[in-house]
Amino acid sequence: MSARARPSVAVDVGAHDAEFDEFFRAYYAHAVRLAHMLSGSNAYAEDLAQDAFIRVRKQFHRVDNPAGYLRAVTVNLCKNWHRGRGRESDRLRRHGLPSPETSPEHDELLGSLEQLPYRQRSVLVLRYWVDLSESDIAATLGCRPGTVKSLHGRALARLRKDLPS
Amino acid sequence: MNDDELGERLSGLFHDMAERTTISAAPRRVAPVDLGGRRVLRNHFAYGLAAAATVVLVATLGLVQLVGNDGGGPTGIGATPGSSTTTPTPASTMATSGGTATRPSTAPASGSIAVSYTAPPPSLTIDPFATIAMPGTDGARDLPAMAITADGGAIVVDRTRHQAIVIDATGSAMPAIPLEFVPAAPVAGPGPYLYGLTTLDSSMEVGPGLAAVAIALEGTDAGDVVDARAVDDPTGFLELPVGELGHGPTGIVSRRRQPGEVLAYVDSEPRPALDVPTMDADDTVTWQGAHWLLSVRRHPDAPVPYAGEASPVAIDDATVVWWTDIGAPDDPAADFPGGTVPVLVSLRADGSGEWYSIPDGWEIVSADGGGVLLARRNGDNVEIARARPGSPPATSATSAPAATTSSRPGTTNAPVAPTTAAPACPSYRANDRYPLRLCDKGPAVMAVQAGLVAAGYAVDVDGYFGPGTQAAVQSFQKARGLEADGLVGPDTWPALVGGAVGGADADGSGVVDPWEFAG
Numbered sequence: 101m102s103a104r105a106r107p108s109v110a111v112d113v114g115a116h117d118a119e120f121d122e123f124f125r126a127y128y129a130h131a132v133r134l135a136h137m138l139s140g141s142n143a144y145a146e147d148l149a150q151d152a153f154i155r156v157r158k159q160f161h162r163v164d165n166p167a168g169y170l171r172a173v174t175v176n177l178c179k180n181w182h183r184g185r186g187r188e189s190d191r192l193r194r195h196g197l198p199s200p201e202t203s204p205e206h207d208e209l210l211g212s213l214e215q216l217p218y219r220q221r222s223v224l225v226l227r228y229w230v231d232l233s234e235s236d237i238a239a240t241l242g243c244r245p246g247t248v249k250s251l252h253g254r255a256l257a258r259l260r261k262d263l264p265s
Numbered sequence: 266m267n268d269d270e271l272g273e274r275l276s277g278l279f280h281d282m283a284e285r286t287t288i289s290a291a292p293r294r295v296a297p298v299d300l301g302g303r304r305v306l307r308n309h310f311a312y313g314l315a316a317a318a319t320v321v322l323v324a325t326l327g328l329v330q331l332v333g334n335d336g337g338g339p340t341g342i343g344a345t346p347g348s349s350t351t352t353p354t355p356a357s358t359m360a361t362s363g364g365t366a367t368r369p370s371t372a373p374a375s376g377s378i379a380v381s382y383t384a385p386p387p388s389l390t391i392d393p394f395a396t397i398a399m400p401g402t403d404g405a406r407d408l409p410a411m412a413i414t415a416d417g418g419a420i421v422v423d424r425t426r427h428q429a430i431v432i433d434a435t436g437s438a439m440p441a442i443p444l445e446f447v448p449a450a451p452v453a454g455p456g457p458y459l460y461g462l463t464t465l466d467s468s469m470e471v472g473p474g475l476a477a478v479a480i481a482l483e484g485t486d487a488g489d490v491v492d493a494r495a496v497d498d499p500t501g502f503l504e505l506p507v508g509e510l511g512h513g514p515t516g517i518v519s520r521r522r523q524p525g526e527v528l529a530y531v532d533s534e535p536r537p538a539l540d541v542p543t544m545d546a547d548d549t550v551t552w553q554g555a556h557w558l559l560s561v562r563r564h565p566d567a568p569v570p571y572a573g574e575a576s577p578v579a580i581d582d583a584t585v586v587w588w589t590d591i592g593a594p595d596d597p598a599a600d601f602p603g604g605t606v607p608v609l610v611s612l613r614a615d616g617s618g619e620w621y622s623i624p625d626g627w628e629i630v631s632a633d634g635g636g637v638l639l640a641r642r643n644g645d646n647v648e649i650a651r652a653r654p655g656s657p658p659a660t661s662a663t664s665a666p667a668a669t670t671s672s673r674p675g676t677t678n679a680p681v682a683p684t685t686a687a688p689a690c691p692s693y694r695a696n697d698r699y700p701l702r703l704c705d706k707g708p709a710v711m712a713v714q715a716g717l718v719a720a721g722y723a724v725d726v727d728g729y730f731g732p733g734t735q736a737a738v739q740s741f742q743k744a745r746g747l748e749a750d751g752l753v754g755p756d757t758w759p760a761l762v763g764g765a766v767g768g769a770d771a772d773g774s775g776v777v778d779p780w781e782f783a784g
Binding site: 128129132133136137142143145146163164165206209210213224225227228229245246249256259260263 | 266268271272274275277278279280281282283285286287288424425590607
């Protein structure tokens with residue numbers, strides 16, 4: 101695992117902004133964890149999260165709910181990452197490289213999760229880890245609540261099929 | 266493995282991943298609960314409860330329910346054996362009699378109000394009365410929260426700009442009122458006050474924390490919090506669906522939780538009391554002695570049967586509304602099905618009721634004494650409309666109270682005939698998948714219509730699956746011994762279209778399916 105040294109503040113430095121600093125401190129760990137689950141990569145989660153904060157900072161005083169905005173930005177950034185490099189890690193994982201992401205009892209479920217389309221995966225993460233409501237998930241993904249319902253239903257159905265009862 | 270168990274496992278996996286996430290730049294601190302938005306993070310326990318509730322509703326909503334009189338009596342209102350009076354109680358009497366002490370002595374009205382995915386309910390009539398400029402930001406794609414006022418106007422709560430905009434019933438907007446604290450789940454009045462929930466800081470007497478507040482809309486203290494009461498158990502309000510707060514007998518009440526006052530009215534002349542309707546786990550809505558069993562028939566392949574977050578709401582002294590989504594995926598293989606239909610049911614005090622579909626793009630943003638508000642984003646503008654589904658549609662003047670109506674599957678108590686003023690289909694959707702059904706369009710529909718004409722039915726071969734085509738399909742099905750559901754699926758399609766269309770049976774199903782034929 102590449103635990104590279106990170107600068108302690110990852111934003112492009114403008115004027116000191118105490119409010120944003122506080123927001124960053126409060127949400128940084130949350131954003132990294134979210135990026136980890138969405139991208140499936142522990143190694144890149146911090147990069148992704150910091151990228152998200154840089155984007156949020158530009159809008160910080162304009163958006164109504166910075167935490168929600170951060171979430172939406174993180175989901176979008178991880179989608180691109182998932183597309184670009186996610187396949188490779190899937191391949192490595194399937195070929196038996198030890199997975200540092202989870203304990204063995206979860207490997208099977210994680211394996212199935214990796215096979216889901218990104219939006220289905222993100223619905224599961226937002227629902228079961230962030231504990232968002234359907235309407236909040238819809239707002240995060242920019243879709244209708246009905247779509248969230250069906251993504252959720254499909255994702256569970258597919259996992260159920262993959263997993264032995 | 267059921268959904269709950271799977272959810273538990275996913276939750277376990279994610280928490281394990283969270284534990285193992287490498288975090289170097291900042292102290293480990295999980296994000297606090299954020300009460301800034303309209304809806305916020307839920308705690309785990311609350312989610313578990315919600316999931317359990319969903320399971321109950323899955324069980325009850327998955328089937329068509331046929332229910333007549335609650336008490337098993339064979340007749341309608343007023344003729345219950347043992348009742349001392351045989352005079353039917355007009356709905357208006359029941360409704361205006363008000364409080365619980367003066368309920369009619371006759372048997373309570375009860376009805377089964379059914380809706381099915383096979384017969385889309387008529388579209389709710391929407392006629393915007395106001396349009397306000399309110400550019401969305403990246404983080405605020407949502408519609409603003411609103412409250413309907415007693416006169417049918419609206420109070421728009423603009424969270425982005427920290428202001429309230431009062432719009433009268435004609436659509437004129439007053440100058441915006443800056444707000445120090447922006448309330449969620451807003452409720453209008455009585456008097457020039459806006460009620461809601463907000464997070465107060467320590468500058469307020471009851472702060473810091475979540476509180477029910479009254480905000481003045483007029484006078485020198487316009488925009489200020491003039492009364493507040495701390496919410497004892499904030500976790501109960503971690504989600505704030507539309508209609509969460511509303512008018513109660515003497516103050517603002519929470520509807521979804523155990524109905525109870527969260528803040529007494531600050532105005533000296535409160536609104537006339539409206540009982541708060543309740544909905545039990547069997548989908549029976551109870552209000553002022555009337556009962557309605559809501560029955561929603563879903564497609565067997567519907568992904569997650571959904572009961573909605575809404576609570577039933579009394580919009581005037583004779584009508585209750587409730588809303589949810591029904592429907593099914595058109596194509597189970599696709600990632601983005603379009604088959605979910607938001608619907609609203611209007612329940613009248615005599616036990617009758619109607620379902621309506623909510624046109625695309627519109628969302629219910631407020632339902633309270635005074636009516637239902639819908640809104641739609643249109644670029645940088647937000648359009649606002651009133652729906653008063655409480656007034657029966659003109660064509661249903663003769664419909665009997667539901668206490669004497671037996672609801673059949675696939676029908677609603679509302680007229681769906683093409684003579685209804687509202688069009689049967691607000692829009693037609695291109696479809697070449699099973700089942701072809703009401704409100705579909707395209708070459709496959711045209712092939713169905715051609716088949717119907719060939720079979721001797723007089724329908725227009727125009728490619729639009731309207732009520733006429735549906736009725737003809739049902740007759741055809743009945744004549745052929747097929748299930749007369751009006752859906753053209755893998756049984757009806759070959760019977761109707763048969764070998765009459767050209768094309769290659771690409772998937773080897775033995776039939777040239779709607780998506781295969783060279784229409």
